[in-house]
Amino acid sequence: MAFYEKGNVRIHYEEAGSGFPLMVIPGGGLTRRFQASPTTPSTRWTSSRTDTASSRPICATPMAASPPGRSRPTGRGTPTPTTTSG
Amino acid sequence: MDHLGIREFMVLGFCIGGPFIWNLLKRAPGRVVAGVLTQPSGFRPTMPDLFYQNNIKGWAPALCERRPDITMAQAGAFLEKMYRANADFVFTVSRDFVRNCRTPILILPDDVSAHPYAVAMETAHLAPNAQVSIYPWKANPEQIQLALRHIGTFLRANQPALQGHQPLWAAAQ
Numbered sequence: 001m002a003f004y005e006k007g008n009v010r011i012h013y014e015e016a017g018s019g020f021p022l023m024v025i026p027g028g029g030l031t032r033r034f035q036a037s038p039t040t041p042s043t044r045w046t047s048s049r050t051d052t053a054s055s056r057p058i059c060a061t062p063m064a065a066s067p068p069g070r071s072r073p074t075g076r077g078t079p080t081p082t083t084t085s086g
Numbered sequence: 087m088d089h090l091g092i093r094e095f096m097v098l099g100f101c102i103g104g105p106f107i108w109n110l111l112k113r114a115p116g117r118v119v120a121g122v123l124t125q126p127s128g129f130r131p132t133m134p135d136l137f138y139q140n141n142i143k144g145w146a147p148a149l150c151e152r153r154p155d156i157t158m159a160q161a162g163a164f165l166e167k168m169y170r171a172n173a174d175f176v177f178t179v180s181r182d183f184v185r186n187c188r189t190p191i192l193i194l195p196d197d198v199s200a201h202p203y204a205v206a207m208e209t210a211h212l213a214p215n216a217q218v219s220i221y222p223w224k225a226n227p228e229q230i231q232l233a234l235r236h237i238g239t240f241l242r243a244n245q246p247a248l249q250g251h252q253p254l255w256a257a258a259q
Contacts, residue, residue, distance in 0.1 A: 004089045020119075020245045021092045027101025027125065058090065 015058050023058050087117070096241055098122040101201065108209075109178040111189055118189055120244035122237055125196035125224075128205030129174050136199055137169040175205060184212040191216040192240045194223050194233055 004011045087095055096119050099107045104126025111118050130136060146161035168177070175181060191213050195206035203221070210216045217240070223233035 015090070021087070021090075021095035022241065023087065023095050023097040025097065025099035025103030025106055027099075027103060058087075058092075058095075 013058060021058055093117060094119050094246065096120045096122075096245065098124065098237070098241075099126075100124045102127045104128070104206075105176045105178040108176050108184065108187075111187055112179050112183055119246060120190040120192075120241060122192045122194070122240065123206070123209070124194045124237075125198075125201045126176070126193065126206050126209070127200050128176050128202045130199060130202045130205075133199055134173060135170070138165050140200075141165050141169075176209065181208075181212055184209050185214075187213050188215055189213075190240070190244045192219060192237065193217070194219045194237075195221045196224075197221075 002013050002015070004013060087093075094117055097103075097107050097110060099122070101124075104123040105128075107118070107121045107123055111121065127137075142162060142165055146158055146165065149161055150156050150158055172178070176184075191209075193206050193210045193216060195201075195203050195210075195218065197203035207218070210218045219233050219236045220229065223229050
């Protein structure tokens with residue numbers, strides 16, 4: 001589990017496969033998570049592409065911002081993606 | 087993507103990923119090589135406050151309960167900016183922007199409340215290098231397989247030739 005932080009923004013992302021980079025933005029509303037049902041089209045597609053090794057899927061979900069001065073958990077932990085809905 | 091040392095990339099987005107992709111194309115022109123907008127979100131005039139109301143009632147209270155440092159006022163301000171400040175079309179860019187966007191785009195429409203078919207098709211007609219996949223595309227496994235094939239073909243066709251192309255992430259290795 002990887003995170004990128006800048007200011008009070010935190011983004012959880014995962015990388016897989018190899019090849020030309022492909023950013024994958026999951027759906028599912030503001031409560032969306034990477035680990036959707038294995039039957040969802042997005043999961044099937046990402047798995048399929050990873051198997052072909054012809055692209056490098058990068059899945060990113062911005063996290064809720066923390067107020068200044070408040071630390072966030074780092075490294076392994078339970079992410080709480082809280083961005084944007086569809 | 088800067089963090090990962092990636093300059094150019096393709097993008098595949100579901101739902102709100104559609105508006106996000108348009109925003110990426112606006113904010114990082116020249117970096118998005120191709121985009122796939124799957125069941126993209128959009129503004130529906132007959133339900134103009136759909137996203138705000140759904141999220142202020144559903145998402146925001148749960149978020150504030152889970153994160154006591156976030157207030158309902160903050161969550162409301164976020165939703166206000168996201169869904170009411172530019173309540174039209176795809177929320178993030180104008181029709182003129184889409185009309186002038188030459189990036190190859192593949193659109194897989196949907197037609198539920200949050201994913202209006204009319205907006206998806208309007209973007210397809212406006213964007214000069216857009217194409218549309220089948221619709222419906224997820225009613226059964228056979229349709230999904232056809233859509234996957236189309237997405238894969240589209241991405242492979244628009245992937246820059248690796249020979250002579252050395253993005254930052256490759257140069258760093």
